[in-house]
Amino acid sequence: MASPLVIAVQPRATSDKNNIKNIARVGNAFIKATNASEAIDFINANSTFFDIYVDTTDIGADNAVEILNAGASKIFLNTKQLISLTEENEIPSSRLVAYVASDEDSTELRNWLANAPGSQDVGVCSTSNAAELFEKFDFPKDGGQVFKLFGENVTESAVIEEVAHGVVAIVPSNQLSIIPTADGKVAASNVLASRAVPDRNTGLIATLVVDERGVSLGFVWSNKESLLEALKTGTGVYHSRKRGLWYKGQTSGDTQELLSIGFDCDADCLVFRVKQLGRGFCHLGTNTCFGRYHGLSSLQKTLQSRKESAPPGSYTARLFNDPKLVEAKIMEEAEELCQATTKSEIASEAADLIYFALTRCIAADVSLEDIEKNLDLKNLKVKRRKGDAKARWAQKVGLAKSGKASEPSPAPVEEEAPKSDRIEMKRIHTANTPISVIKDALERPSQKSNEAIVELVKPIIADVRANGDAAVLKYTHKFEKATSLTSPVLKAPFPQHLMQLSSDTIKAIDVSFENIKKFHSAQKDDKPLVVETMPGVVCSRFSRPIERVGLYIPGGTAVLPSTALMLGVPAMVAGCKRIVFASPPRSDGSISPEIVYAAHKCGAESIVLAGGAQAVAAMAYGTESITKVDKILGPGNQFVTAAKMMVSNDTSAGVSIDMPAGPSEVLVIADKKASPAFVASDLLSQAEHGVDSQVILIAVDLDDRELAAIDEQVHQQANALPRVDIVRGSIAHSVTFVVKSIEEAMNLSNEYAPEHLILQLENAEEVVPLVQNAGSVFIGQWTPESVGDYSAGVNHSLPTYGYAKQYSGVNLGSFVKHITSSNLSAEGLRNVSEAVMQLAAVEGLDAHKRAVSIRMDIINKS
Numbered sequence: 001m002a003s004p005l006v007i008a009v010q011p012r013a014t015s016d017k018n019n020i021k022n023i024a025r026v027g028n029a030f031i032k033a034t035n036a037s038e039a040i041d042f043i044n045a046n047s048t049f050f051d052i053y054v055d056t057t058d059i060g061a062d063n064a065v066e067i068l069n070a071g072a073s074k075i076f077l078n079t080k081q082l083i084s085l086t087e088e089n090e091i092p093s094s095r096l097v098a099y100v101a102s103d104e105d106s107t108e109l110r111n112w113l114a115n116a117p118g119s120q121d122v123g124v125c126s127t128s129n130a131a132e133l134f135e136k137f138d139f140p141k142d143g144g145q146v147f148k149l150f151g152e153n154v155t156e157s158a159v160i161e162e163v164a165h166g167v168v169a170i171v172p173s174n175q176l177s178i179i180p181t182a183d184g185k186v187a188a189s190n191v192l193a194s195r196a197v198p199d200r201n202t203g204l205i206a207t208l209v210v211d212e213r214g215v216s217l218g219f220v221w222s223n224k225e226s227l228l229e230a231l232k233t234g235t236g237v238y239h240s241r242k243r244g245l246w247y248k249g250q251t252s253g254d255t256q257e258l259l260s261i262g263f264d265c266d267a268d269c270l271v272f273r274v275k276q277l278g279r280g281f282c283h284l285g286t287n288t289c290f291g292r293y294h295g296l297s298s299l300q301k302t303l304q305s306r307k308e309s310a311p312p313g314s315y316t317a318r319l320f321n322d323p324k325l326v327e328a329k330i331m332e333e334a335e336e337l338c339q340a341t342t343k344s345e346i347a348s349e350a351a352d353l354i355y356f357a358l359t360r361c362i363a364a365d366v367s368l369e370d371i372e373k374n375l376d377l378k379n380l381k382v383k384r385r386k387g388d389a390k391a392r393w394a395q396k397v398g399l400a401k402s403g404k405a406s407e408p409s410p411a412p413v414e415e416e417a418p419k420s421d422r423i424e425m426k427r428i429h430t431a432n433t434p435i436s437v438i439k440d441a442l443e444r445p446s447q448k449s450n451e452a453i454v455e456l457v458k459p460i461i462a463d464v465r466a467n468g469d470a471a472v473l474k475y476t477h478k479f480e481k482a483t484s485l486t487s488p489v490l491k492a493p494f495p496q497h498l499m500q501l502s503s504d505t506i507k508a509i510d511v512s513f514e515n516i517k518k519f520h521s522a523q524k525d526d527k528p529l530v531v532e533t534m535p536g537v538v539c540s541r542f543s544r545p546i547e548r549v550g551l552y553i554p555g556g557t558a559v560l561p562s563t564a565l566m567l568g569v570p571a572m573v574a575g576c577k578r579i580v581f582a583s584p585p586r587s588d589g590s591i592s593p594e595i596v597y598a599a600h601k602c603g604a605e606s607i608v609l610a611g612g613a614q615a616v617a618a619m620a621y622g623t624e625s626i627t628k629v630d631k632i633l634g635p636g637n638q639f640v641t642a643a644k645m646m647v648s649n650d651t652s653a654g655v656s657i658d659m660p661a662g663p664s665e666v667l668v669i670a671d672k673k674a675s676p677a678f679v680a681s682d683l684l685s686q687a688e689h690g691v692d693s694q695v696i697l698i699a700v701d702l703d704d705r706e707l708a709a710i711d712e713q714v715h716q717q718a719n720a721l722p723r724v725d726i727v728r729g730s731i732a733h734s735v736t737f738v739v740k741s742i743e744e745a746m747n748l749s750n751e752y753a754p755e756h757l758i759l760q761l762e763n764a765e766e767v768v769p770l771v772q773n774a775g776s777v778f779i780g781q782w783t784p785e786s787v788g789d790y791s792a793g794v795n796h797s798l799p800t801y802g803y804a805k806q807y808s809g810v811n812l813g814s815f816v817k818h819i820t821s822s823n824l825s826a827e828g829l830r831n832v833s834e835a836v837m838q839l840a841a842v843e844g845l846d847a848h849k850r851a852v853s854i855r856m857d858i859i860n861k862s
């Protein structure tokens, strides 16, 4: 049995969003769906934390099925809706809960239950007398659960009373606290403690501790005090019969993060689901008190630790460094599994296949828990697809066209064929869509919580600060696997052999270099600005280059020499004296020759051979061999961005940054005249950057046929790309909005504040005055965004995530600071003196006043 508590959360409330982990510790979640996509987004974002129950009474049967398929554990409907839904769909009764609001409802439901075979697991929910319902339906004998939906006036005693009868209490999140508080909210710790049935002799509560996957780690005791402490700290805290309150890992360091608390079937055993840190749960140092992990758990642990620090030269290290090798091995083992015949051969080949598949997953930070959650979600789907094989594979094994073999093949009943092979953006017609849904669709794909990234980045910065070069090298060995690297920096003059490039590439870099130089040189404000504000009072402003700049060139998923030019050229044009490049090296310790050539052309003094937070920290604080800089510029992933923000907040570092520039994004506005092929090509050019990229199309008054033409182009062109898998990821959170007018399109675009805005419009130039927020604009059908990425002359290092509302992209101004000066004659001082002295007096700052009066005395005497 899960927890007897279900928490009614508001999907859009920030307090609930920030509190998900705490909520998940004490119960499952309930939301009331006002539209399907909001509910589905909530499920997608949170189904790893808890089961999600969705009230679908307001959104109709079709949406209810969609929500179940998205992974809702149960849907709540009124009695009539439930009965009609089950007439048309085969839905397991355990996924359905009926609201019973009246005697009429209850009679109708009882009659239906009596006549509908397989309906015994339907749950019931009441807003009033749940315990009475419990009696009436003789639940939960028949498998269903009884829910009581509490409102704002809920009291803790009422919840405890219902829960004591086996009812599951649904409590609004704003009326619930995890532990007791002074404001009288329902304390989850009290409800859970009241529900637990203690051991008759000791009064203690038997407690089973399990890991993320439900594997038993050990058996312990709890009591009310330890339960409270566990919830207060979010860690594993129990009751030791020898020592009393027992904070697991306090002495050994093998602590636990508490994920959730539940019960067994009759509530006489608590189940603590935890993430075990350190060596393991048992005091003997094994993973569990029942011995070491075995099978899949053991393989997962080994692969995870190998990923952290695989012995150089080991086979697993080779696999982690060579994705193509893993790919080949997976295909080889899959084929061998299909060919195996005896029981032992099949077991052996399946084991090999699982080994390589799990290596692929761990390399991508996907765990067995993630895989199992995915299996569970697939298992929850209501309508299954046929599960036919793709044509390529069907032909390979001689399957007939229909997908049926001449020999009957076992139908993969549980397996759903990939949702669809089509690479397609979701579509929203704004005219009949609530604003909240539009806003949600415009949200950038969620990243790992900032908090988690900060926790990863903080120790790296501290380490580099304390241990300099040695720490930088350590992280480069770890993240870039460049274990042969012995120095973290390459100093100018850069040797010719590190810049060996084809003449075509040199020509392309040279053309881009010149255009970028031309455009950024034109941004110079060489002459000081001079204004005489009063006779004899001359104010001026002049610029000076920032002396030392650190330029980060990303190198994780793709090497970006173009970014080296976008940062290096304006730094050179501005006259920065010391230009330091940083970029993660390749696993053999080398840096791409295009970046070395760009560094050479821009007059960089050195290239830091490191990426991520370590490179940022090294440039912010300096090390034995890396120059400390005054400003760090350049885009990067979330580790780079978090590190830039952190060092710029540290006043002792004395370093500033350009802006938070994250995953690439583009918004295309297209009208009926736009070429579907051009539109698709522009969308895909940013979608291929990374799975966290997002592309938005705003189609102005296009009909279904015109929209379908663009969809078809997106699908066709995407499938022809080598980075199709990345594109598939980014298109999954990308969207087409269909709007009625250019004005509406521009309002949406300004609200989104895209990094790149492409105007594929007949009168594109006329629309430019409506642009309020955007990093860089691409005007008309002959201006693809990629010209800006490389060679037109504009800068491609631009604000993302909506920061175009307040930040400019990198430009010449990013590399200079402005200094002002005042120059007064005696006449000027006379003219301004009264104002200065009066204001100084108002502020009570007499020395300020005297600095003027002492001079005025002399002037007046002469």
Ligand SMILES: NC(=O)c1ccc[n+]([C@@H]2O[C@H](COP(=O)([O-])OP(=O)(O)OC[C@H]3O[C@@H](n4cnc5c(N)ncnc54)[C@H](O)[C@@H]3O)[C@@H](O)[C@H]2O)c1
Pocket: 456, 479, 480, 553, 554, 555, 556, 557, 558, 560, 563, 584, 610, 611, 612, 613, 614, 635, 636, 637, 638, 639, 640, 661, 662, 663, 664, 689, 690, 692, 693, 755, 796, 797, 798, 799, 800
């Ligand atoms: N907005 C812009 O102007 C612009 C321009 C170009 C690129 N980009 C974006 O920059 C990003 C580049 O990201 P990238 O990953 O390819 O390269 P990156 O160089 O930013 O990051 C790679 C580094 O991340 C660090 N790292 C990786 N995993 C880590 C972990 N688990 N813990 C700590 N550090 C870890 C490593 O040190 C590695 O060197 C992309 O999102 C791209 O879209 C934006």
Ligand SMILES: N[C@H](CO)Cc1c[nH]c[nH+]1
Pocket: 560, 562, 563, 663, 664, 665, 686, 755, 789, 796, 797, 798
């Ligand atoms: N479009 C990226 C900025 O968001 C920059 C880039 C580099 N190479 C290709 N594109």
Ligand SMILES: [Zn+2]
Pocket: 664, 685, 686, 689, 789
């Ligand atoms: Zn790009």
